[in-house]
Amino acid sequence: MAGAATGVGETDAIGAAWGQAVAAASSAFGGDASDSDAASLPRITDALTAEEALKVPTTGQGLFRRIFTEVLAEDGLLVVARGMGLRLLLERFIRVFCGGRSLVAVLGCSHDSDTIRASLSEAGVSEDHLPVAITNEMSAAARVSAYQRGGPVIVTSRILVIDLLTRRLPAEAVAGMLVAGAHRLTEASSEAFCLRLFRDANPSGFVKGFSDDPGRLASGFNRLESSLKLLGVRQLHLWPRFHALAQAGLTAPRRSPEVVDLSVPLTPCVLALQRCLVTALDGCLRDLQSSPAAELDGIDLGRAAQEGFEVKLRRRLDPVWHRLSAQARQVVADVGVIRRLLAEVARLDAVSLYALLLSLRQAHRHQATDSLWIMSDAAEELYRLAKDRVFVVERAAQRQSDEAELSVAEPDDVALLGTAGEWERRVFGQLRPQFVVLLEPSASFVREVEVYSALAEPPFPGAPRLRVYSTRFANSVEQSHFTASLADEEDAFRKLIQEKSNMAVPRRASAAVERAAEARTASTRGLDAWGISTEDTRFSRTFGTLSAGGASASKLGRASAGALGGVKDAGRRRVVVDIREFRSALPSLLHAAGMEVVPVTIDVGDYVIAPRVCLERKSVPDLVASLASGRLYTQCVAMTRHYDLAVLLVEFDGDRPFGFGSAAPAGGNDDGRLVYDIQTKLCILAIHFPSLRILWARSPHAAVDMILAIKQLHPEPDPRLALAAGTEDFERVKAELQAEAAAEASGGTTALATRSAQSSAALGAAATAGAVATSAQDAARDVLRRIPGVTEGNVGTIMRTVYSVAELSSLSLGQLGAFLDHRTAAKIFDFLHGKVPPGGV
Secondary structure: OOOOOOOOOOOHHHHHHOHHHHHHHHHHOOOOOOHHHHHOOOOOEEOOOHHHHOOOOOOHHHHHHHHHHHHHHOOEEEEEOOOOOHHHHHHHHHHHHOOOOOEEEEEOOHHHHHHHHHHHHHOOOOHHHOOEEEOOOOOHHHHHHHHHHOEEEEEOHHHHHHHHHOOOOOHHHEEEEEEEOHHHOOOOOHHHHHHHHHHHHOOOOEEEEEEOOHHHHHOOOOHHHHHHHHHOOOEEEEEOOOOHHHHHHHOOOOOOOEEEEEEEEOOHHHHHHHHHHHHHHHHHHHHHHOOOOOOOOOOOHHHOOOOOHHHHHHHHHHHHHHHOOHHHHHHHHHHHHHHHHHHHHOOOOHHHHHHHHHHHHHHHOOOOOOOHHHHOHHHHHHHHHHHHHHHOOOOHHHHHHOOOOOOOOOOOOOEEEEOOOOOOHHHHHHHOOOEEEEOOOOHHHHHHHHHHHHHOOOOOOOOOOOEEEEEEEEOOHHHHHHHHHHHHHHHHHHHHHHHHHHOOOOOOOOHHHHHHHHOOOOOOOOEOOOOEEOOOOOOOOOOOOOOOHHHHHHOOHHHHHHHOOOOOOOOOOEEEEEHHHHHOOHHHHHHHOOOEEEEEOOOOOOEEEEOOEEEEEEEHHHHHHHHHHOHHHHHHHHHHHHOOEEEEEEEOOOOOOOOHHHHOOOOOOOOHHHHHHHHHHHHHHHHHOOOEEEEEEOOHHHHHHHHHHHHOOOOOOOHHHHHHOOOOOHHHHHHHHHHHHHHHHHHHHHHHHHHHHHHHHHHHHHHHHHHHHHHHHHHHHHHHHOOOOOOOOOHHHHHHHOOOHHHHHHOOHHHHHOOOOHHHHHHHHHHHHOOOOOOOO
16 A cells, blocks of 8 residues: 555654644643734634524525534534435535534545545635545655644544554654544444544544434444444434424425325336246245244345345344255245346336346256256246347337336426435536436435525526426336335434433533533624635634543453463553554454554555464465465465464454354355365365464454463564565564564663674674575575475474485485485486486476
8 A cells, every 4th residue: 555554663753743733732722822813713603692592494505504503512523314314414514624624524424535525615715725635646745744734634433543543644743633424433443443532532522423324323232322422422413304303494494395195006017027026036035934944033025126235134044054954045045137127127128138148047057056946937928028128019109108208398397306315415416407316315415405496596586496307107116115115214313312212421521621612601793694604703612521540440440351361461461463454343442451552564464463473364265265376385485484473363253153054155055065175175284384373263362362371471572573474585674683682681772782882793794694694594495395205294304304405416316215205215216216207398
């Protein structure tokens, strides 16, 4: 990765360069600062008085001003209905900090950074004050420069974690964080890692979470409370579409759009195709229910045709996936295929649909397990109808009835034609249409139109309301999906409302923050359209947040609870981690357990947990791919050459069975051959590398316990040695570290400095000679292992008996038989002394 962090040798220059930035962030939240510095910092004030806040907003401006000031008043998680202006609110928060000196990190929207920057530019933010999008293409120096500039930065969570750990970005210099997509937070996610690092070092900073997926927060056990805990906030702001204030703000007279619902009937042929697919889907579900191991409790089979059903089904069956038969697994895959066909029946033309069905039949011939639905009567009827639909010529009148014509009376008006997700909100502001045609029903798109209509000014006095033509097929799957999605969202919000009323809410961070929040006064100077003031006055320290003390106190709790497996806790906590490993959950969990995570770019292994111990982590899918490609063999060769103890950690998913059977695909193939293949290759790997240790972790949490227990038996690793592994400097660095350790043990720091100064040249020469000798020895070992008859069982005996390959080739058959069995000695002797026939090479 470009600009990868090394985390080694943190210089005083970087710390000094951050001094002014940290002071600015501190002054932004009530610290000491001069009047000139304070004048350059933005101020956000709630323009609503206590009485005005209770009034029902009658316009879209009033609605979003109310939501904005509510989230502003106290840190919390904002959950709005999908399409109800979440991006607009997030951009408003980002806009407040544009041009200021307070550094604010924006997480979860790096993929939309260009869109956000374009929207802010159209809103009047100058190019110099736009938020900086930090990606892996930026060098470390460029990232530091962007951080020191201040203002909002849109950054990926993995880069932010590395910069926080290496102190390229001190957490004390960050004023706060805006977290988009907060429903995706988990204990092991990179965003949660960033928040934990930020809270530990800067408990007074603010955190705002944003989400438009209430279904994710309402599903599972204690998901909402867990999300609030990971964010470190205590408030939950719920704004469903059926909220009284949302109803009043988005349906204001003369501002709400006029929606015209156009229902187009399906042709008899398409209805028959749809019935065939529904019949086939019912048959698959009956077959799945008859499977002894399948447990479908909690799954609404009546919604099998809805989007995402196969994902819920697979998640429900994951705990018993290894017990399902190959046929049952194939049925799970077939359910997803049929559901997608149901969605495409009304979208595809006759030729495309028939071609898709033919491709499915062709693929079925190469499957290891038959798809029973393709051989059913419903499938035969489906193929017959699809073929007749292509080749049978219908009457002209019937063809015309299949088409829907829409016309706009005013030729000068602009009409947008598209599907949900195809248009962005800023497109409305550019075109300012009078008519919108929606080709597929979508609640989120209709709400986007409502937000635009409620906030936009009429193009001219007395202009008619925006008209939206929503087209749909009557009695179709897409119509039922649209209705079900609305019902699911409403149920999710009601569950969140009920959970909020019964949830135990944690206290604020401190009494000082509590008093600051209560003493906050409103100001009405320089109000914008929402009533928000952005005057250049001092930023008020008004954000009540949770303290990180609780999280710090809970660290090392697993070790004290016996997670070390009887090993005495020696207090060793440092782990050197390859920066590529931050895509996984293990580094975050190691830090949560109280470990010191040092991110570096290393070529050998993934984790260096001791000077002699290197660990390579493999998830089950990665293990299968590495064994198939031979990459794992190369990695084991490198680890065994540079470290005395090489460890292969096989990490399983905690939500799936503890076995290789869970790696079998959903296509229904028998996993017996896959498991046998993995086990065979692992046995061969263990034979080739006798010093390799293989650990089996039931989950990432179990892997943390294993690493913590191993560390207590070995000294702390040095990042310099981990960096040098795999390079020509490894032996030199290793010799220097050994000399430093010996000098420190014998004479303390003074003797260490004297001895290091006197013997630096000798160490360099000895290390260079050792590196050359080690390289030659590695090459000789590779040649020796490739000789027929040489195995991992006897290679050690051969190396202890003879000095070189040349000496081995000079021995007679009797001399070889003195330390090897007769058969092995004959193989080696024949290979070394046999004649190559002419043209045999």
